[in-house]
Amino acid sequence: MSKQILVLPGDGIGPEIVTEAIKVLAAVKDKFQLAIDWQEGLVGGVAIDAEGVPLPESTLAQAKAADAILLGAVGGPKWDQLEMAKRPEKGLLGLRAELQLFGNLRPAILYPQLANASTLKPEVVAGLDILIVRELTGGIYFGQPRGIKTLDNGERQGFNTYVYSESEIRRIAKVAFEAAQKRQGKLCSVDKANVLEATVLWREVMEEVAKDYPDVELSHMYVDNAAMQLVRAPKQFDVIVTGNMFGDILSDAAAMLTGSIGMLPSASLNAEGKGMYEPIHGSAPDIAGKEVANPLATILSIAMMLRYSLGYPEPADAIEAAVKQVLADGLRTADIYTEETDTRQVSTKAMGDAVVAAL
């Protein structure tokens, strides 16, 4: 039986970048004779428009039945006035929660050809290869109570809860320690343990789990310093493990070290290794429909999907090699174009076609 992939293009640039990623998937299926098939579903704003909810029951059922999920992006100004629970983003958060995709891997790798596209000096980022492990189904994103209430004095008050249980911290710690073991053996846990009790517990549990991984060197850093260190000397990091909100913010910052947010793929995994794969960026309403978005983060997410959920490391390597090849050939979407000699600016579609040709 072939493995089933659910494809959720979503909103904004989502359909544009997913179209290119699917071309690449079709090409590796053909080249490596992979037993895979895919079908499309609705999530986010397009699901609200079609069915009135951001995560239709049918999509959730498809997602549960699939071996892996590829998602483009959700959200956009069209739906920003809706109340929180009805917004496109709830579709994405619902999938993460329902499938218990707590382990979010966000690699930030600088391709040598893009050294000049990085916001940092080439010598500061040369060889950069960081893995951010973000806890994805807990923390302030999901903590209860939450909401906006009216106080006795008539003033309104908004509130969210930053909460982590030991078991939630322990399971993401294991993901991070295991990742560090396969890399340079350095893990930096990022928290705000000087202010937030939930992260005092986070730090304690990290120390406890560290005893099972004597070959990994664990350090701790406050999140404000981590943000600064990321843009000061990012190569001091190997693996970073952090909570949901800090990981969201730090991964967007890390993206720019590699040249563009359009370069960062991600894997969101549950305890059984099932995963959802998506670029870390959003629906980019400012460039949607213009065919200028960078599809490489989504294409690289396909490589992660083949490697982590489908058990096909060879085609995953081939996709990553093809991406390196098109960059070496000088192809650049607008976000990574720097007017260097022997480079040329290309559209979303031309970039996808070039990766297929390189394969």
Ligand SMILES: NC(=O)c1ccc[n+]([C@@H]2O[C@H](COP(=O)([O-])OP(=O)(O)OC[C@H]3O[C@@H](n4cnc5c(N)ncnc54)[C@H](O)[C@@H]3O)[C@@H](O)[C@H]2O)c1
């Ligand atoms: N995983 C997701 O689906 C996801 C992630 C982040 C934001 N969002 C949603 O997307 C919408 C827009 O959010 P935002 O503007 O804060 O963030 P965004 O990531 O969509 O865009 C931020 C900036 O990066 C640029 N950008 C993003 N992806 C790009 C790509 N592939 N190629 C070139 N440039 C790219 C955009 O043009 C924009 O200038 C919001 O509704 C937000 O909630 C969704």
Ligand SMILES: CC(C)[C@H](C(=O)O)[C@@H](O)C(=O)O
């Ligand atoms: C759209 C939003 C819910 C999402 C998040 O905050 O997790 C996005 O920013 C991301 O990084 O995947």
Ligand SMILES: [Mg+2]
């Ligand atoms: Mg984000």
